Amino acid sequence: MHPASGNRRWLVEPLIGIVLVLIWAVGFSTRLVSFVPVRGEMISSTTPYAFALVVGFAAAIALSRVAIGTSLVLVGVLLTAQLLFWPARFSALSWSAYLMLLVFAALVGFYAAGWMRMVAPFVLVLYAVVVSALLVLPRFSATSIDGLINGKHLSTVALIPDLFVCGGVAALITFGFWYLGFRLRLVSPALRSGWDDATSPIISIAQRVLLPLRPVLEPAIAVAFYVLWIIAEAGRSGSSSWPSFPFTLSLLAASIAVARTYPRVAVALPGVVLAIQLFAIPTRFSSTTWPVYFAVLITCLIVSAxxxxxxxxxxxxxxxxxxxxxxxxxxxxxxxxxxxxxxWVGAGNSGDNVFKSFVGVLVVGLLLTAAAWFIGFGLRASQLKRAADAKLGATVDELRSAEIDLIVASERDRIAQDVHDIMAHSLAVIIAQADGARFIGPQRPDAISESLERIAASARTSLAEVRMLIESLVEDPDGHSNPTLENLDDLVQRMRGAGLTITVNRFGDPTPLTSGQQLAVYRILQESLTNALKHAGAHSAARLTLDWRGPGLALTVASTGEPRQYPDSNARGHGHCRGIYGMRERARLAGGWLTADVDDEALGGFLVTAFVPTACVVEETTEATEAALLAAEAGSR
Structure with a gap:
């Protein structure tokens, strides 16, 4: 999102940078001095140069959305300046500004794309190693005498193991924050739609290696936490009458180890440690061991997640x-x-200093606790969203499959209905003509030729309609042969030629019908007359009535005849055969209705009644329905 756009989301990262600088300035001893101290004297103060570097870290965070490459280069320049220019290095307390780079790593993982996605994790790990050197090696500290965080006055060669441990831990933590940003990016709907689905090979390898080890993650963190602190404090607890520090450290490490499997125990263990420290002075932490309390934040994050x-x-x-x-x-x-x-910070124990330190440490501690809890809450929400998205995707796939099956079934039903309408009519005419020619052939040989001509005509018509149906299936799934009302006279003549006596009555002037409605009317009449010819028996007759005097076409087909002694399975009156079902569906889709049942008042009678509204009536009804829906919606608002 570029600042030139109307969306103001690009302000989020600058605000994050400003807030982090304020937290750093308020929570730690960062008072500025107006001069550059003599080398070796800068212990608890922060120079203007170091403060400028903190502002630079905030600027890199602010640029992470709009210029990810520039922000990475900026951080590299700032760390290089600290390596080369000793007054720009942090003091024993202000080094906490490096924690801002973890937020920066998460934002890089969230916004990096393309080739930058491949390069960024390696650059961030390199920066983590540089920061470790600035923290551990005396030659890169502000005093050039002792290491910044370990307080050791040793040669660089002797501190190589410490550098490896600190660098490895820093690299893992940095990679973890980058991976956190990357995962948040994948589950963000607003950003995922604009990104490709290519996954970094680093992520693929990390997932294959780390996912099977997920159950032992918290115990591994606890073991690393305990071992690293024991190594860091080795030799400092020799004056204690009993190993108090390893004991309290083990309880806090245990709270991390069981935070996932036994969250209630994990929440209670820090309380046990604090209760012991309130009543047992030797168990309290000192100026070098107080960061062990960060275990409470880790436990809070895991429990929240x-x-x-x-x-x-x-x-x-x-x-x-x-x-x-x-x-x-x-x-x-x-x-x-x-x-x-x-x-510990070099100030006096006056009441004013104690009160200020109490308020400062309390505010920072509460902020860090809230941040850890909300990070865990966000990770849990992200996990639940991924699970919900997976279920939603599976449901969508099932619905899509069901929709395809329904479309296929509907298309098969339509094809079967069209084939039935075409073939049943034509074959009924052909059978009637063939039977008539067979019966009257000996008495009237000249009638055989006339019957054969009608059979041939019916067969050609049926063949043409079937061919049109097949072509429509290939070219347009929604199209098929479309007889209109103009073809009704030809239909009536064919049925009369087949032996069905038909009387046609018309009332009113025809009004426009859509092509679909005309096809429905044609197929309904075709099926009704075909059924009359097939099922009415001997001396079958039909009276066809077309009434245009209402808001549409009302049609009636009343058939009579001598019922067959052994009706077939599709006898009229069954009411559920494909022919009658198809007529009802056609009438319904045309906007009307149809009834078909036995006529008890006539011998062998059967009555089909249908109504199809005109096109203008359908449009008016649709507009009225839409207007009513809009009015109801407006009223509800």
Missing amino acids: TADRRIRWLSLPIASVYVVVITTLMTVPTLSDGYGWTS
């Missing part, structure tokens, strides 16, 4: 209570052997 509705909604207020207790343990000096956050 995987637990049932009740525990999921309870986890947020419970985690918020934990944040209040954690903030108290971290900032109140009496609960931390006279030390606390103010001492």
